[in-house]
Amino acid sequence: MSSSDPVLARPVFGMRILERRLPGLIRKITPSGVWVLLDRKVEPVIGKSLRAALKCTGIPHRIFLFSASEKNKSLAQLETLAGRFLRAGADRKGLILGVGGGITTDVAGFLASTLMRGCAWGAVPTTLLGMADAAIGGKTAINLPEGKNLLGAFHQPRFVLADITSLGTLPAREWGCGLGEVVKSGMIANPELLRRIERTPPRAIRRAGAEALALAKGAAAVKVKIVATDPLEKNQRKLLNLGHTFGHALETAAGARKLAHGEAVGLGLLCATQMAVGMGSARAQYATQVEKLLLRCRLPTRYPGKLPTRSELTRLIARDKKKAGPTVDVILPRQVGRCEILPNRAPGELADVILRTLG
Numbered sequence: 572m573s574s575s576d577p578v579l580a581r582p583v584f585g586m587r588i589l590e591r592r593l594p595g596l597i598r599k600i601t602p603s604g605v606w607v608l609l610d611r612k613v614e615p616v617i618g619k620s621l622r623a624a625l626k627c628t629g630i631p632h633r634i635f636l637f638s639a640s641e642k643n644k645s646l647a648q649l650e651t652l653a654g655r656f657l658r659a660g661a662d663r664k665g666l667i668l669g670v671g672g673g674i675t676t677d678v679a680g681f682l683a684s685t686l687m688r689g690c691a692w693g694a695v696p697t698t699l700l701g702m703a704d705a706a707i708g709g710k711t712a713i714n715l716p717e718g719k720n721l722l723g724a725f726h727q728p729r730f731v732l733a734d735i736t737s738l739g740t741l742p743a744r745e746w747g748c749g750l751g752e753v754v755k756s757g758m759i760a761n762p763e764l765l766r767r768i769e770r771t772p773p774r775a776i777r778r779a780g781a782e783a784l785a786l787a788k789g790a791a792a793v794k795v796k797i798v799a800t801d802p803l804e805k806n807q808r809k810l811l812n813l814g815h816t817f818g819h820a821l822e823t824a825a826g827a828r829k830l831a832h833g834e835a836v837g838l839g840l841l842c843a844t845q846m847a848v849g850m851g852s853a854r855a856q857y858a859t860q861v862e863k864l865l866l867r868c869r870l871p872t873r874y875p876g877k878l879p880t881r882s883e884l885t886r887l888i889a890r891d892k893k894k895a896g897p898t899v900d901v902i903l904p905r906q907v908g909r910c911e912i913l914p915n916r917a918p919g920e921l922a923d924v925i926l927r928t929l930g
């Protein structure tokens with residue numbers, strides 16, 4: 572990250588705030604133009620208020636619809652979009668706005684990090700995962716045939732505006748994905764988030780209302796605090812990978828249709844907690860508590876189908892892109908709100924943890 576990069580933006584959260592807050596946020600950054608990448612599926616949900624907000628700024632703007640999918644989070648799409656943005660007059664003094672889930676904000680952010688050597692961008696996340704995680708922290712990326720998120724940059728958005736109302740149309744599975752990351756954040760640094768899940772009826776958790784607002788906001792605050800101390804993931808930011816080493820292996824083994832990312836992360840949280848219990852670093856009740864939290868969020872607590880073999884799991888864990896060398900750093904949850912980085916574990920040891928926990 573260069574010294575000219577903007578500081579980490581504090582996300583703005585609320586209900587029905589898009590029309591009210593977006594114009595002011597845009598005006599602070601640019602008088603020259605706004606180029607919007609809008610998730611096609613979100614257009615019917617948010618399109619009208621987005622257009623009203625943009626019109627209200629009096630600043631020239633263009634909206635480009637984007638079909639959000641991992642396949643379209645690609646170099647080919649990036650080239651197409653860059654061309655379209657430039658032909659529409661995008662310049663370095665303008666603002667790129669990503670409106671949609673994590674795929675859309677990742678692509679918009681990465682486009683902004685490279686277009687004309689970098690321009691400002693803002694994020695309007697419309698999934699719980701986007702609000703709690705993906706739009707926060709300035710990691711932007713696209714996929715390569717060799718793997719997910721392999722071409723990317725650290726480029727902080729100038730603002731993140733999360734209007735909880737837009738979650739009204741979120742499919743059930745996407746709620747689960749976001750909630751997996753919310754539980755993760757609570758376990759890392761925010762016990763109140765977990766207490767809130769424990770006392771809220773499961774139906775109310777998955778509604779675009781006050782509970783979702785509190786959960787998304789609380790999880791985002793955990794991420795902001797950690798990223799502020801370690802924007803380039805040299806140390807503390809690794810804590811945000813809690814559950815992910817196990818989760819990525821399970822997600823790849825099962826396939827995204829059977830186990831979505833947040834669902835796999837949930838299982839990963841269970842594995843990480845059982846590992847801590849097995850090492851005597853956490854109490855057995857903690858693992859039971861995590862399982863109950865996942866159930867309340869209607870997240871799976873069992874692997875769908877037959878578990879992969881030990882050698883298959885070992886191979887998948889060894890492939891984890893966040894590892895350096897033959898070993899893997901694992902995040903170990905010790906108690907609610909407290910984790911530690913456990914360096915240099917053998918992939919086979921982690922495969923055994925998965926088999927013990929989910930077998």
Ligand SMILES: NC(=O)c1ccc[n+]([C@@H]2O[C@H](COP(=O)([O-])OP(=O)(O)OC[C@H]3O[C@@H](n4cnc5c(N)ncnc54)[C@H](O)[C@@H]3O)[C@@H](O)[C@H]2O)c1
Nearest residue numbers: 612639672673674675697698700701704705710737740741
């Ligand atoms: N940059 C980061 O730090 C970071 C962190 C976590 C995840 N990610 C990335 O984020 C992506 C996952 O994000 P996601 O789960 O938001 O996925 P997504 O963008 O694919 O959105 C999920 C689905 O919901 C749809 N959708 C979005 N908002 C909606 C709404 N309000 N109503 C109805 N449908 C809606 C989308 O079109 C899509 O089909 C992955 O590509 C992942 O790599 C990035």
Ligand SMILES: [Zn+2]
Nearest residue numbers: 752815832836
């Ligand atoms: Zn994740």
